[in-house]
Amino acid sequence: MNFPTSSPEETQLSDDLRQLAAGEAFTPDLAVIRQRARQRRRRGLALRGTAVAGVAALAAGGVFVGVHGPGGTAGRTAADKTAASRVGAVGARGAASSTGATGGAPTAVTVAYVTARVKSALGNVDKYIVQDDQVQTGPGGNSDVIVTDPRTSNAYEVLHDSSGESLAWLSTYLVNRALTWKDVEADYSTHTWFVDVFHAAGPIQGSTAGATSTVMTPAEIKGLLDAGRLTIIGHKVIDGHSTIGLRQPWARGYRELWVDSTTFLPVRLITADFADQKGPLQNVMLIDNETWLPRTQSLLDEVNRVHIPAGFTQVAPPQ
Amino acid sequence: MSDRDEEFGAFIRSCAPPLHQAAYLLCGDWHLAHDLVQDTLVKAYQHWPRIRRADSPDAYVRAILLNEARGRWRRRGRTVPVARFPEGREPAVPDQTDEITRRDGLLQALLALPLRQRATIILRYLEGMSERETAAALGCSEGTVKSQSARALGTLRTFLDRTESTL
Numbered sequence: 185m186n187f188p189t190s191s192p193e194e195t196q197l198s199d200d201l202r203q204l205a206a207g208e209a210f211t212p213d214l215a216v217i218r219q220r221a222r223q224r225r226r227r228g229l230a231l232r233g234t235a236v237a238g239v240a241a242l243a244a245g246g247v248f249v250g251v252h253g254p255g256g257t258a259g260r261t262a263a264d265k266t267a268a269s270r271v272g273a274v275g276a277r278g279a280a281s282s283t284g285a286t287g288g289a290p291t292a293v294t295v296a297y298v299t300a301r302v303k304s305a306l307g308n309v310d311k312y313i314v315q316d317d318q319v320q321t322g323p324g325g326n327s328d329v330i331v332t333d334p335r336t337s338n339a340y341e342v343l344h345d346s347s348g349e350s351l352a353w354l355s356t357y358l359v360n361r362a363l364t365w366k367d368v369e370a371d372y373s374t375h376t377w378f379v380d381v382f383h384a385a386g387p388i389q390g391s392t393a394g395a396t397s398t399v400m401t402p403a404e405i406k407g408l409l410d411a412g413r414l415t416i417i418g419h420k421v422i423d424g425h426s427t428i429g430l431r432q433p434w435a436r437g438y439r440e441l442w443v444d445s446t447t448f449l450p451v452r453l454i455t456a457d458f459a460d461q462k463g464p465l466q467n468v469m470l471i472d473n474e475t476w477l478p479r480t481q482s483l484l485d486e487v488n489r490v491h492i493p494a495g496f497t498q499v500a501p502p503q
Numbered sequence: 504m505s506d507r508d509e510e511f512g513a514f515i516r517s518c519a520p521p522l523h524q525a526a527y528l529l530c531g532d533w534h535l536a537h538d539l540v541q542d543t544l545v546k547a548y549q550h551w552p553r554i555r556r557a558d559s560p561d562a563y564v565r566a567i568l569l570n571e572a573r574g575r576w577r578r579r580g581r582t583v584p585v586a587r588f589p590e591g592r593e594p595a596v597p598d599q600t601d602e603i604t605r606r607d608g609l610l611q612a613l614l615a616l617p618l619r620q621r622a623t624i625i626l627r628y629l630e631g632m633s634e635r636e637t638a639a640a641l642g643c644s645e646g647t648v649k650s651q652s653a654r655a656l657g658t659l660r661t662f663l664d665r666t667e668s669t670l
Contacts, residue, residue: 201629205524208533212519214512221548
C-alpha cells in the first residue's frame with residue numbers, strides 16, 4: 185500500500201499523529217537543565233575513571249592526576265603558594281623557558297626507563313595534595329581546578345563554565361559494600377547549594393580510594409603506561425619543569441603524559457578525543473596541569489571540609 | 504543570565520513542545536517522554552556551542568533525542584505498552600468512538616514498529632520533515648528513509664485495515 189506525497193492517507197496520518205501527541209504540556213526549566221548538565225559532566229568523568237580503573241585500581245588506592253578540576257585557589261594562602269612553588273621547583277632542571285616550547289636538553293632515555301621511573305614516583309603521591317588545573321577545549325569548554333587529597337580521595341572543585349562558577353566537594357564511602365558518592369555543590373549563579381548522594385549498582389571489592397574521583401589514580405596512570413604503544417615525543421619546559429613527553433594512541437585520539445625529568449611526577453596530561461563529526465558527540469581535548477602541593481593544614485581543610493558560602497540557600501539536588 | 508543561557512533558553516522554548524510530542528510517539532508514555540526530552544536538553548546544553556553552529560540545530564537536537572530513545576529502547580527490553588488510554592487529555596469536542604479506537608490502534612501499531620521506522624514516521628508525518636531532513640536527523644541516506652517509510656506505512660496500513668474490519 186502506498187501513501188503518495190500529500191495523499192489523503194498521508195494527510196490523515198499526520199492529523200492522527202498530531203491528535204495522539206497533543207495534550208501534555210512541557211515547559212523546560214533552564215536552571216534544572218544547567219545544573220544537570222554540570223552534574224552529568226562531573227559524573228561522566230568520574231565514572232569513566234571508575235570504569236578504567238576497575239577493582240585493581242580500587243585496591244591500589246590513592247588519587248593522582250586529575251582529569252577534571254576545581255580550584256580552591258581563592259582561599260589559598262600566600263604561604264601555600266610559596267610552598268607550592270618550592271615543591272614545583274623540585275627537579276626542575278634547566279628551566280630556561282616557561283612557554284613550553286619543544287626543545288630543552290634532549291636526554292637519551294628509553295620508554296622502558298621513563299615508565300619505570302614514573303611508576304616508582306607514583307608510589308609516593310600521598311605525601312602531597314594534588315592540584316589539577318584543567319582546561320577542556322571544544323564545545324561546552326570549561327576551565328576547572330580540582331584539589332585532591334590522595335589519602336582520603338576527597339576532592340574540592342571550582343568549576344567554571346559559561347554560566348558561571350560553582351564549588352563542589354566530593355567524597356566517597358561504602359554503604360553495605362556499595363560505593364556511595366556524595367556531592368555537595370554551591371552555585372554562585374543562583375546562590376544556592378545542594379547535597380546529592382548516589383550509589384553504585386552493586387557491591388565492590390577493595391578500597392573506595394579514587395573510585396569515583398574525577399582525577400586519574402596512580403593505578404590508572406600505571407595502567408596507561410602498561411598498555412604499551414608509547415613513544416617518547418620530546419622534551420619541553422612546562423611551568424618551570426623540564427619534562428619528557430610520552431604519547432599513546434587512545435580511543436579516537438591520543439594521550440600524552442609529560443613528566444618531570446627529575447622527579448618523574450606527572451606535570452601535564454593531555455587527552456585528545458576526536459569524535460565522529462556526524463554524531464552528536466563533541467571533539468574535546470582535556471589538558472590537565474598538575475601541581476604537587478605540600479600537605480598544609482589549610483589545604484587539608486580546603487579539600488576535606490565543606491564550606492558553604494554565607495547567604496546561600498539549600499535546595500533539592502537536580503533530578 | 505549569560506548570553507549562552509539566554510540563547511539556549513529561547514531555543515528550547517520553541518523546540519521543547521514538539522520534541523515532547525515526538526518523544527511521546529516514540530515511547531508511548533508521557534512520563535518517559537518527559538524524561539527523554541529532559542535528558543536530551545541536558546545533552547543539548549552541554550553541546551550547545553557546537554549545536555548552535557550546526558546547519559539545523561533542530562535536526563541536531565532530534566538526533567540526540569533519537570539516540571536517547573534508542574538507548575532506552577535497548578535497556579527496557581523492547582517492551583511496548585499495550586491497552587493504554589490516552590493520558591492527561593480530553594478531546595476538545597466529542598469524538599466518535601470509532602475514531603478514538605482507530606487512533607489508539609494507530610498508536611499501538613506505531614509502538615510495534617522497529618524504532619528506526621517509527622522515528623521515520625514521526626519525523627515525516629508529525630514533524631513534517633522532508634525526506635532529506637529526515638535522513639539528516641536519522642544519519643542515513645534519503646533512500647533509506649524512503650524504504651523505511653514504505654515498510655512502516657505498509658505495516659501501519661495492514662494494522663489499521665485489521666482494526667477497521669473489527670469495528
